[in-house]
Amino acid sequence: MLYTSTRDKSIKVTAAQAIAQGISEEGGLFVPVELPQFSIEKISSMIPMSYIDRAKTVLKEFLTDFTEEELDYCVSGAYAAEKFSSPKIAPTVNVCGNKNILELWHGPTCAFKDMALQLLPYLMTVSAKKTADGKTIVILVATSGDTGKAALEGFKDVENTKILVFYPVDGVSPMQKLQMTTQEGENVAVCAINGNFDDAQSAVKSIFTNADIKAQLAEKNMMFSSANSINWGRLVPQIVYYFSTYCDMIDMGKIEAGEEINVVVPTGNFGNILAGYYAKQMGLPIKMLVCASNNNNVLTDFLKTGTYDRNRDFFATTSPSMDILISSNLERLLYHMSGEDDKLIADLMNKLSSDGKYTVSDDLINKIQSIFDAGYTTEESVDSTIKSHFDDYGYLCDTHTAVAVKVYDEYVKATGDDIPTVIDSTASPYKFSASVLNAVLDGKTPELDEFEMVDELNKTTGTAVPKPLASLKDKQVRFTNVCNKEDMSQMVFKLLNL
Numbered sequence: 390m391l392y393t394s395t396r397d398k399s400i401k402v403t404a405a406q407a408i409a410q411g412i413s414e415e416g417g418l419f420v421p422v423e424l425p426q427f428s429i430e431k432i433s434s435m436i437p438m439s440y441i442d443r444a445k446t447v448l449k450e451f452l453t454d455f456t457e458e459e460l461d462y463c464v465s466g467a468y469a470a471e472k473f474s475s476p477k478i479a480p481t482v483n484v485c486g487n488k489n490i491l492e493l494w495h496g497p498t499c500a501f502k503d504m505a506l507q508l509l510p511y512l513m514t515v516s517a518k519k520t521a522d523g524k525t526i527v528i529l530v531a532t533s534g535d536t537g538k539a540a541l542e543g544f545k546d547v548e549n550t551k552i553l554v555f556y557p558v559d560g561v562s563p564m565q566k567l568q569m570t571t572q573e574g575e576n577v578a579v580c581a582i583n584g585n586f587d588d589a590q591s592a593v594k595s596i597f598t599n600a601d602i603k604a605q606l607a608e609k610n611m612m613f614s615s616a617n618s619i620n621w622g623r624l625v626p627q628i629v630y631y632f633s634t635y636c637d638m639i640d641m642g643k644i645e646a647g648e649e650i651n652v653v654v655p656t657g658n659f660g661n662i663l664a665g666y667y668a669k670q671m672g673l674p675i676k677m678l679v680c681a682s683n684n685n686n687v688l689t690d691f692l693k694t695g696t697y698d699r700n701r702d703f704f705a706t707t708s709p710s711m712d713i714l715i716s717s718n719l720e721r722l723l724y725h726m727s728g729e730d731d732k733l734i735a736d737l738m739n740k741l742s743s744d745g746k747y748t749v750s751d752d753l754i755n756k757i758q759s760i761f762d763a764g765y766t767t768e769e770s771v772d773s774t775i776k777s778h779f780d781d782y783g784y785l786c787d788t789h790t791a792v793a794v795k796v797y798d799e800y801v802k803a804t805g806d807d808i809p810t811v812i813d814s815t816a817s818p819y820k821f822s823a824s825v826l827n828a829v830l831d832g833k834t835p836e837l838d839e840f841e842m843v844d845e846l847n848k849t850t851g852t853a854v855p856k857p858l859a860s861l862k863d864k865q866v867r868f869t870n871v872c873n874k875e876d877m878s879q880m881v882f883k884l885l886n887l
């Protein structure tokens with residue numbers, strides 16, 4: 390299996406190269422040259438398997454340059470039972486009728502990013518051994534919350550890696566801040582910066598590309614890499630749970646083998662839903678992929694009209710992990726659905742960076758619309774969805790999941806298409822206790838601090854508080870560094886003891 394670039398398909402690299410390198414030299418994203426095909430028989434054979442074995446079955450088709458032993462080491466380490474609060478790793482839960490929820494937040498940081506970021510460090514260290522032997526990989530992350538913690542937890546004490554995370558001092562929730570500042574591990578460091586997320590992000594990018602810093606690192610046998618979702622190594626683990634939920638749906642008696650399902654995904658950077666598209670193209674019987682957005686509805690507009698336009702107001706919503714106006718992974722979908730037209734993709738992406746917008750042909754958008762539908766929510770409807778699903782079905786969902794549930798309800802109303810459906814749930818409600826409690830109590834929340842809020846949500850709903858969040862209360866704060874964005878590169882050297 391080889392990988393090529395969305396902007397230059399003459400490029401061919403192995404999986405290990407794609408994962409170690411992260412992004413192609415000319416700025417394109419790595420994509421598989423062809424997709425492995427799974428028959429219904431092969432899919433059915435995965436029903437009795439554990440999540441780890443399902444993962445190995447899917448991943449070995451993509452990581453053909455990994456040995457059986459390497460793949461086993463990676464997957465068994467990433468999805469070890471003690472790291473997840475469900476023995477199924479990613480359980481599927483029936484809410485009512487044909488409405489099912491795939492819970493992707495049972496990992497150590499209680500958000501779906503764990504599904505990929507538990508595996509990525511293993512894939513990266515094995516890949517680096519094959520392509521950059523002996524080097525220590527330094528992961529630099531700028532985060533607005535979920536990615537930083539999930540990456541810290543994933544790379545914690547992984548041999549030959551170090552990870553440094555920068556977050557905006559006033560730009561993350563109290564729970565997210567505590568999750569990061571109490572992080573354990575010998576190879577981790579966290580630093581707040583005076584500035585917002587964009588400041589952190591652009592400073593990290595400039596450190597990445599600073600030749601002088603790179604040279605100093607190389608002298609110490611170190612190299613930078615990135616853990617964000619443009620890396621193929623973060624995308625490929627996500628294909629697995631679509632196969633896994635389909636097997637579970639058969640096992641639960643919700644569908645027959647071969648029967649089609651719909652999939653609904655709360656979307657930001659388009660990584661999660663793109664993994665669903667890959668699963669469909671590999672033969673998994675998915676009919677429609679429904680892309681759910683919050684008030685930042687740039688993707689809804691694109692999927693309805695064919696024009697992508699990021700020149701619009703940015704809204705800070707109660708589903709912050711979906712507050713995004715540039716969905717990087719859409720580039721991969723456009724590449725595949727345009728018949729691998731690398732010239733077109735390079736041209737569209739140039740337009741996006743120069744004008745902030747582009748329009749695709751009618752032909753292309755019609756093709757995309759034959760498998761993708763889209764919708765978005767307002768803030769009020771997120772609250773009322775959380776409340777009604779808790780009141781009616783006893784199912785408590787977080788704000789991001791509620792966006793998807795609401796968009797799905799609207800989809801069924803508009804189309805009448807109510808075949809068995811899986812809705813991705815991307816975070817534990819306890820990660821966003823203030824918003825969820827406020828919705829459940831209909832806006833009548835008393836003044837409480839973060840942990841009182843968690844206790845109150847637990848008392849009000851009778852749902853379990855995830856252990857990793859509950860145990861934060863007693864953890865020691867390890868990282869109190871704050872620096873100005875101009876001083877971030879010095880901070881990198883200091884944290885690496887150079």
Ligand SMILES: *Cc1c(COP(=O)(O)O)cnc(C)c1O
Nearest residue numbers: 656657658659660661710815816
């Ligand atoms: C990152 C994230 C999303 C968005 O996922 P994409 O793959 O970027 O589309 C949705 N919900 C939560 C809770 C997240 O952390």
